[in-house]
Amino acid sequence: MKQITITNQREFDNLPDTFGETTQINIIANLYNINRTPINSCINVSGSATIQHVSGSATIQDVSGSATIQDVFGSATIQHVSGSATIQDVSGSATIQRVSGSATIQRVFGSATIQDVFGSATIQRVYENAIITIVSNTAIIEKALQESIIIFKNCTNKIFDCESSVTVLHKNTAKHNLKTFLTIYNLTETENNYIILYKSINPKNNCDFYTGKIKYEGVVTCPDWNSDTNIQCGCGLHLSPTPENALQYNKGKILKCKVNIKDISIYPYDITKVRCKKVEVIEEMDYTT
Numbered sequence: 001m002k003q004i005t006i007t008n009q010r011e012f013d014n015l016p017d018t019f020g021e022t023t024q025i026n027i028i029a030n031l032y033n034i035n036r037t038p039i040n041s042c043i044n045v046s047g048s049a050t051i052q053h054v055s056g057s058a059t060i061q062d063v064s065g066s067a068t069i070q071d072v073f074g075s076a077t078i079q080h081v082s083g084s085a086t087i088q089d090v091s092g093s094a095t096i097q098r099v100s101g102s103a104t105i106q107r108v109f110g111s112a113t114i115q116d117v118f119g120s121a122t123i124q125r126v127y128e129n130a131i132i133t134i135v136s137n138t139a140i141i142e143k144a145l146q147e148s149i150i151i152f153k154n155c156t157n158k159i160f161d162c163e164s165s166v167t168v169l170h171k172n173t174a175k176h177n178l179k180t181f182l183t184i185y186n187l188t189e190t191e192n193n194y195i196i197l198y199k200s201i202n203p204k205n206n207c208d209f210y211t212g213k214i215k216y217e218g219v220v221t222c223p224d225w226n227s228d229t230n231i232q233c234g235c236g237l238h239l240s241p242t243p244e245n246a247l248q249y250n251k252g253k254i255l256k257c258k259v260n261i262k263d264i265s266i267y268p269y270d271i272t273k274v275r276c277k278k279v280e281v282i283e284e285m286d287y288t289t
Helices: 009-013 178-184 243-249
Strands: 002-006 018-027 031-034 039-045 050-054 059-063 068-072 077-081 086-090 095-099 104-108 113-117 122-126 131-134 140-144 149-153 159-162 167-171 194-201 219-221 237-239 253-260 274-276 278-284
Touching (some): 009 031, 131 140, 194 237, 237 278
Parallel strands (some): 002 018, 018 039, 031 050, 039 059, 059 077, 077 095, 086 104, 131 149, 140 159
Antiparallel strands (some): 219 278, 237 274
Protein backbone atom coordinates (compact mmCIF):
# COMPACT_ATOMS: atom_id res chain seq x y z
CA MET A 1 0.00 0.00 0.00
CA LYS A 2 1.31 3.43 -0.94
CA GLN A 3 1.66 5.92 1.93
CA ILE A 4 1.56 9.73 1.96
CA THR A 5 2.37 11.96 4.94
CA ILE A 6 0.46 15.26 5.22
CA THR A 7 2.08 18.07 7.22
CA ASN A 8 -0.18 21.06 6.40
CA GLN A 9 -3.60 22.01 5.01
CA ARG A 10 -2.32 22.90 1.55
CA GLU A 11 -0.88 19.42 1.06
CA PHE A 12 -4.23 17.89 1.98
CA ASP A 13 -6.22 20.25 -0.26
CA ASN A 14 -3.93 19.37 -3.19
CA LEU A 15 -4.61 15.64 -2.93
CA PRO A 16 -6.33 14.18 -6.01
CA ASP A 17 -9.98 13.11 -5.87
CA THR A 18 -8.95 9.56 -6.85
CA PHE A 19 -5.77 7.55 -6.36
CA GLY A 20 -4.68 5.01 -8.95
CA GLU A 21 -3.50 2.61 -6.25
CA THR A 22 -4.61 2.02 -2.69
CA THR A 23 -3.12 4.85 -0.59
CA GLN A 24 -2.86 5.48 3.12
CA ILE A 25 -2.88 9.19 3.99
CA ASN A 26 -1.11 9.85 7.31
CA ILE A 27 -1.82 13.21 8.94
CA ILE A 28 0.71 14.13 11.64
CA ALA A 29 0.33 17.93 11.78
CA ASN A 30 -2.35 20.55 12.45
CA LEU A 31 -5.08 20.94 9.81
CA TYR A 32 -8.10 23.21 9.65
CA ASN A 33 -10.51 20.92 7.81
CA ILE A 34 -10.87 17.40 6.44
CA ASN A 35 -13.96 17.45 4.25
CA ARG A 36 -13.36 14.55 1.86
CA THR A 37 -11.65 11.21 1.49
CA PRO A 38 -10.13 10.59 -1.95
CA ILE A 39 -11.37 7.45 -3.67
CA ASN A 40 -9.14 4.41 -3.10
CA SER A 41 -7.57 5.86 0.04
CA CYS A 42 -7.82 5.82 3.83
CA ILE A 43 -6.93 8.58 6.30
CA ASN A 44 -5.14 8.17 9.63
CA VAL A 45 -4.59 10.99 12.15
CA SER A 46 -1.88 10.32 14.72
CA GLY A 47 0.85 11.76 16.94
CA SER A 48 -0.07 15.12 18.42
CA ALA A 49 -1.92 16.32 15.33
CA THR A 50 -4.93 18.62 15.81
CA ILE A 51 -7.77 18.77 13.28
CA GLN A 52 -10.27 21.55 13.78
CA HIS A 53 -13.11 20.21 11.59
CA VAL A 54 -14.04 16.87 10.02
CA SER A 55 -17.10 17.40 7.87
CA GLY A 56 -18.98 16.56 4.69
CA SER A 57 -18.73 12.92 3.70
CA ALA A 58 -15.16 12.55 4.96
CA THR A 59 -14.14 9.22 6.49
CA ILE A 60 -11.16 8.86 8.81
CA GLN A 61 -9.96 5.33 9.45
CA ASP A 62 -8.01 5.89 12.70
CA VAL A 63 -7.44 8.69 15.19
CA SER A 64 -4.73 7.62 17.63
CA GLY A 65 -1.83 8.72 19.80
CA SER A 66 -2.56 12.05 21.48
CA ALA A 67 -4.29 13.47 18.41
CA THR A 68 -7.22 15.88 18.85
CA ILE A 69 -10.20 16.57 16.62
CA GLN A 70 -12.28 19.56 17.64
CA ASP A 71 -15.50 19.01 15.62
CA VAL A 72 -16.94 16.05 13.72
CA PHE A 73 -20.19 16.94 12.00
CA GLY A 74 -22.28 16.59 8.85
CA SER A 75 -22.28 12.97 7.68
CA ALA A 76 -18.60 12.46 8.51
CA THR A 77 -17.41 9.10 9.85
CA ILE A 78 -14.51 8.12 12.09
CA GLN A 79 -13.96 4.40 12.18
CA HIS A 80 -11.74 4.10 15.26
CA VAL A 81 -10.59 6.46 18.03
CA SER A 82 -7.91 4.95 20.26
CA GLY A 83 -4.90 5.62 22.47
CA SER A 84 -5.29 8.88 24.38
CA ALA A 85 -6.89 10.69 21.44
CA THR A 86 -9.59 13.30 22.09
CA ILE A 87 -12.67 14.24 20.08
CA GLN A 88 -14.23 17.40 21.44
CA ASP A 89 -17.63 17.57 19.64
CA VAL A 90 -19.55 14.98 17.60
CA SER A 91 -22.78 16.34 16.14
CA GLY A 92 -25.18 16.37 13.19
CA SER A 93 -25.48 12.89 11.71
CA ALA A 94 -21.80 12.10 12.25
CA THR A 95 -20.78 8.57 13.24
CA ILE A 96 -17.90 7.18 15.26
CA GLN A 97 -17.75 3.43 14.92
CA ARG A 98 -15.36 2.46 17.73
CA VAL A 99 -13.82 4.23 20.72
CA SER A 100 -11.21 2.33 22.73
CA GLY A 101 -8.10 2.63 24.90
CA SER A 102 -8.19 5.72 27.10
CA ALA A 103 -9.68 7.92 24.36
CA THR A 104 -12.07 10.73 25.34
CA ILE A 105 -15.15 12.08 23.58
CA GLN A 106 -16.15 15.31 25.26
CA ARG A 107 -19.61 16.00 23.79
CA VAL A 108 -21.98 13.97 21.60
CA PHE A 109 -25.20 15.65 20.50
CA GLY A 110 -27.63 16.27 17.64
CA SER A 111 -28.41 12.91 16.01
CA ALA A 112 -24.79 11.73 16.19
CA THR A 113 -24.01 8.07 16.86
CA ILE A 114 -21.16 6.28 18.58
CA GLN A 115 -21.49 2.57 17.88
CA ASP A 116 -19.05 0.78 20.20
CA VAL A 117 -17.30 2.18 23.28
CA PHE A 118 -14.95 -0.17 25.10
CA GLY A 119 -11.65 -0.30 27.01
CA SER A 120 -11.36 2.59 29.49
CA ALA A 121 -12.71 5.16 27.02
CA THR A 122 -14.73 8.08 28.40
CA ILE A 123 -17.77 9.88 27.02
CA GLN A 124 -18.18 13.08 29.03
CA ARG A 125 -21.53 14.51 27.83
CA VAL A 126 -24.35 12.99 25.75
CA TYR A 127 -27.43 15.05 24.95
CA GLU A 128 -30.20 15.93 22.48
CA ASN A 129 -30.93 12.82 20.35
CA ALA A 130 -27.47 11.25 20.28
CA ILE A 131 -27.10 7.46 20.57
CA ILE A 132 -24.21 5.74 22.37
CA THR A 133 -23.55 2.00 22.60
CA ILE A 134 -21.31 0.80 25.45
CA VAL A 135 -19.76 -2.66 25.12
CA SER A 136 -17.34 -2.74 28.06
CA ASN A 137 -17.78 -2.62 31.83
CA THR A 138 -14.75 -0.32 32.10
CA ALA A 139 -16.00 2.34 29.65
CA ILE A 140 -17.40 5.51 31.24
CA ILE A 141 -20.30 7.84 30.50
CA GLU A 142 -20.15 10.81 32.85
CA LYS A 143 -23.42 12.61 32.06
CA ALA A 144 -26.47 11.89 29.84
CA LEU A 145 -29.15 14.53 29.22
CA GLN A 146 -32.38 15.24 27.35
CA GLU A 147 -33.60 12.63 24.85
CA SER A 148 -30.33 10.79 24.33
CA ILE A 149 -30.24 6.99 24.11
CA ILE A 150 -27.64 4.88 25.91
CA ILE A 151 -27.36 1.19 25.06
CA PHE A 152 -25.35 -1.15 27.29
CA LYS A 153 -24.49 -4.23 25.24
CA ASN A 154 -23.30 -7.29 27.15
CA CYS A 155 -22.20 -5.13 30.10
CA THR A 156 -23.60 -3.81 33.37
CA ASN A 157 -21.89 -0.49 34.07
CA LYS A 158 -23.85 2.68 34.83
CA ILE A 159 -23.99 6.37 33.95
CA PHE A 160 -22.62 8.63 36.68
CA ASP A 161 -25.23 11.38 36.14
CA CYS A 162 -28.35 10.54 34.10
CA GLU A 163 -31.54 12.58 33.62
CA SER A 164 -34.87 10.76 33.76
CA SER A 165 -35.62 11.68 30.12
CA VAL A 166 -32.69 9.56 28.89
CA THR A 167 -33.54 6.14 27.44
CA VAL A 168 -31.25 3.46 28.86
CA LEU A 169 -31.35 0.00 27.28
CA HIS A 170 -29.57 -3.21 28.26
CA LYS A 171 -29.03 -5.77 25.50
CA ASN A 172 -27.25 -9.05 25.04
CA THR A 173 -25.94 -9.47 21.54
CA ALA A 174 -26.93 -12.55 19.57
CA LYS A 175 -23.89 -14.52 18.46
CA HIS A 176 -23.75 -15.83 14.90
CA ASN A 177 -22.22 -19.05 13.65
CA LEU A 178 -21.98 -20.82 10.31
CA LYS A 179 -25.52 -22.20 10.64
CA THR A 180 -27.14 -18.80 11.28
CA PHE A 181 -25.03 -17.21 8.52
CA LEU A 182 -26.24 -19.76 5.95
CA THR A 183 -29.84 -19.53 7.16
CA ILE A 184 -30.15 -15.74 7.30
CA TYR A 185 -28.77 -15.25 3.79
CA ASN A 186 -30.45 -18.40 2.41
CA LEU A 187 -27.12 -19.75 1.17
CA THR A 188 -27.47 -23.23 -0.29
CA GLU A 189 -24.58 -25.66 -0.12
CA THR A 190 -23.65 -27.80 -3.13
CA GLU A 191 -22.97 -31.54 -2.80
CA ASN A 192 -19.33 -30.74 -2.11
CA ASN A 193 -20.17 -28.17 0.62
CA TYR A 194 -19.46 -25.07 -1.46
CA ILE A 195 -21.43 -21.81 -1.29
CA ILE A 196 -21.37 -18.62 -3.35
CA LEU A 197 -19.96 -15.40 -1.87
CA TYR A 198 -19.04 -12.02 -3.35
CA LYS A 199 -15.95 -9.82 -3.38
CA SER A 200 -15.52 -6.17 -4.41
CA ILE A 201 -12.08 -5.64 -5.96
CA ASN A 202 -10.11 -2.78 -7.48
CA PRO A 203 -11.08 -2.83 -11.20
CA LYS A 204 -7.68 -1.45 -12.20
CA ASN A 205 -5.64 -4.43 -11.02
CA ASN A 206 -8.14 -7.06 -9.78
CA CYS A 207 -6.60 -6.81 -6.31
CA ASP A 208 -8.12 -6.21 -2.89
CA PHE A 209 -8.56 -2.57 -1.91
CA TYR A 210 -6.84 -2.76 1.49
CA THR A 211 -3.41 -4.20 0.70
CA GLY A 212 -3.47 -4.04 -3.09
CA LYS A 213 -1.42 -7.26 -3.10
CA ILE A 214 -3.95 -10.11 -3.29
CA LYS A 215 -5.00 -10.69 -6.90
CA TYR A 216 -8.42 -12.27 -7.35
CA GLU A 217 -8.00 -14.62 -10.31
CA GLY A 218 -8.63 -18.37 -10.32
CA VAL A 219 -8.02 -19.99 -6.92
CA VAL A 220 -6.92 -17.49 -4.27
CA THR A 221 -5.35 -18.56 -0.96
CA CYS A 222 -4.95 -16.30 2.07
CA PRO A 223 -1.26 -15.81 2.98
CA ASP A 224 -1.89 -15.24 6.72
CA TRP A 225 -4.97 -17.34 7.45
CA ASN A 226 -6.14 -17.72 11.07
CA SER A 227 -9.43 -19.51 11.77
CA ASP A 228 -9.99 -17.89 15.21
CA THR A 229 -13.60 -16.62 15.22
CA ASN A 230 -12.68 -13.78 17.62
CA ILE A 231 -10.80 -12.09 14.77
CA GLN A 232 -12.94 -9.66 12.78
CA CYS A 233 -10.43 -8.06 10.42
CA GLY A 234 -7.32 -9.39 8.69
CA CYS A 235 -6.05 -13.00 8.65
CA GLY A 236 -8.41 -14.03 5.87
CA LEU A 237 -9.92 -13.20 2.49
CA HIS A 238 -12.97 -11.05 3.22
CA LEU A 239 -16.08 -11.91 1.20
CA SER A 240 -19.75 -11.05 1.64
CA PRO A 241 -23.01 -13.00 1.27
CA THR A 242 -24.51 -10.51 -1.23
CA PRO A 243 -23.15 -8.03 -3.79
CA GLU A 244 -24.76 -5.21 -1.79
CA ASN A 245 -22.85 -6.21 1.34
CA ALA A 246 -19.60 -6.33 -0.61
CA LEU A 247 -20.16 -2.84 -1.99
CA GLN A 248 -20.70 -1.48 1.53
CA TYR A 249 -16.99 -2.03 2.13
CA ASN A 250 -15.55 -0.92 -1.22
CA LYS A 251 -17.11 0.39 -4.44
CA GLY A 252 -15.42 -1.78 -7.03
CA LYS A 253 -15.83 -4.66 -9.46
CA ILE A 254 -17.95 -7.49 -8.03
CA LEU A 255 -16.71 -11.06 -8.33
CA LYS A 256 -18.81 -14.16 -7.78
CA CYS A 257 -16.73 -16.73 -5.88
CA LYS A 258 -17.05 -20.35 -4.74
CA VAL A 259 -16.00 -21.13 -1.16
CA ASN A 260 -15.96 -24.39 0.79
CA ILE A 261 -17.73 -23.95 4.13
CA LYS A 262 -14.78 -25.59 5.93
CA ASP A 263 -12.67 -22.63 4.77
CA ILE A 264 -14.89 -19.98 6.39
CA SER A 265 -14.55 -18.30 9.79
CA ILE A 266 -17.61 -16.48 11.17
CA TYR A 267 -17.10 -13.47 13.43
CA PRO A 268 -20.05 -13.78 15.88
CA TYR A 269 -21.12 -10.11 15.82
CA ASP A 270 -21.02 -9.19 12.12
CA ILE A 271 -21.98 -11.42 9.19
CA THR A 272 -22.01 -8.78 6.45
CA LYS A 273 -18.59 -10.26 5.64
CA VAL A 274 -16.77 -13.47 6.54
CA ARG A 275 -13.10 -14.46 6.48
CA CYS A 276 -12.06 -17.21 4.09
CA LYS A 277 -8.98 -19.40 3.81
CA LYS A 278 -9.35 -20.10 0.09
CA VAL A 279 -11.79 -19.01 -2.63
CA GLU A 280 -12.27 -19.72 -6.31
CA VAL A 281 -13.29 -16.85 -8.61
CA ILE A 282 -16.12 -17.96 -10.89
CA GLU A 283 -16.99 -14.85 -12.85
CA GLU A 284 -17.29 -11.07 -12.83
CA MET A 285 -20.80 -9.91 -12.02
CA ASP A 286 -22.66 -7.50 -14.27
CA TYR A 287 -23.89 -5.61 -11.23
CA THR A 288 -24.92 -1.97 -10.82
CA THR A 289 -26.26 -0.30 -7.68
